Amino acid sequence: MTEIAEADQLADREADVSVSAPEVIGRGFMTYERYEVSLRRDGEPPLLQKRDVLRASRVAAVVPIDLARDKIVLIRQFRLPAHLATGRGDMVEIVAGRVEDGEEAAVAARRECIEEIGAAPERLIELYSVLPTPGFTDEQITFFAGFLDSSTVLERGGVADEDEDTQPFVVSIDEALQALGDGRIANALLYSALQWLALNRARLPELFARAV
Numbered sequence: 645m646t647e648i649a650e651a652d653q654l655a656d657r658e659a660d661v662s663v664s665a666p667e668v669i670g671r672g673f674m675t676y677e678r679y680e681v682s683l684r685r686d687g688e689p690p691l692l693q694k695r696d697v698l699r700a701s702r703v704a705a706v707v708p709i710d711l712a713r714d715k716i717v718l719i720r721q722f723r724l725p726a727h728l729a730t731g732r733g734d735m736v737e738i739v740a741g742r743v744e745d746g747e748e749a750a751v752a753a754r755r756e757c758i759e760e761i762g763a764a765p766e767r768l769i770e771l772y773s774v775l776p777t778p779g780f781t782d783e784q785i786t787f788f789a790g791f792l793d794s795s796t797v798l799e800r801g802g803v804a805d806e807d808e809d810t811q812p813f814v815v816s817i818d819e820a821l822q823a824l825g826d827g828r829i830a831n832a833l834l835y836s837a838l839q840w841l842a843l844n845r846a847r848l849p850e851l852f853a854r855a856v
Contacts, residue, residue, distance in 0.1 A: 660684040666697075675699045700783035704752040705740035706768075707787065707837045708761060709817075710794035711852055716820055716841070717761050717797050718834070720811040730830065736823075737831050740785070749786045757790055761812040762798030765790030767855035771840060776832055787837060791852050817841065 661684065666677035681693040708717035719737050727733025741756035743749050750768055758764050771787040794814045801810040823829050824838050844851070 669696060696780075698781040698783075700781045702743035702749065702752075703740055703783060703785040704743050704749045704756060705738055705785050705787045705833050705837065706753045706757055706765070706790045707738055707771075707841060708757060708763075708765065708790045708792055708794070708797075709848065710814070711791055711848055713794060714818075715794050715814050715816050717763075717792070717794055717812055717814050718820070719760055719801065720813070721809070723831075726830070732830065735831050736829050736834060738834050738837050739790075740833055743786075750788065753786075753788045753790065757792075760801045760810045762801050763792050763794075763796040765792045767791040767852060769851050769855035774836065785833065787833075787840065789848075789851055789855065791855055817845065 662682040664680035666679055668675060669678050670676040676696065676698055678694065678696050681695055683691040683693065685691060710716070717739075719739065720734055721737055722733050723735050724733060726735050739753075739756050739760045741752065741759070743752040750770065753768060754764050765788075768788050768790050771789055773784060773786045775782075775784055777783065797812045797814060799812070801812055820838055821842050824835065824842065829835060829838075
């Protein structure tokens with residue numbers, strides 16, 4: 645097998661599929677839709693599926709880093725689904741929020757930092773994007789590193805008219821990475837961000853120089 649073929653095996657790709665118009669199952673903070681799917685397969689009859697999708701759209705997530713102090717800014721926020729799943733709904737998280745229609749992800753990232761920790765990044769650089777639960781929702785999360793002065797972070801954040809309440813706090817990068825292995829955190833965005841940080845910590849000065 646050639647190197648190109650091996651790379652293709654490991655890459656997401658377009659599917660040979662027909663998807664019906666959506667049937668709206670419910671509307672709330674997000675829209676819940678149902679689809680009829682016909683997935684064509686080589687030499688076999690099409691696979692017919694019925695799938696429900698929560699239309700969550702795009703999210704910007706930020707790892708706020710204080711490079712001079714070797715610290716990061718995290719937040720606490722109550723999450724009802726986490727409370728129902730584990731009883732630990734007072735979650736430790738990174739800054740994150742919805743990208744509005746027509747808004748650039750980087751603009752949303754800066755806005756969410758101001759809203760959730762009370763401080764805008766002095767420099768921002770895009771890192772990577774993921775689909776956290778593609779079997780259930782179309783949510784696509786773009787991660788950023790935001791470089792800032794952690795001494796400017798507020799004790800309380802959140803947007804009042806969205807009933808949002810966030811509690812920012814500052815920890816050393818060493819402390820945050822230690823939490824990866826001891827079961828204290830369960831938030832997938834934070835877990836992903838800390839894994840990235842563990843792999844790329846030595847590159848932070850380089851990324852800071854490239855950030856805008």
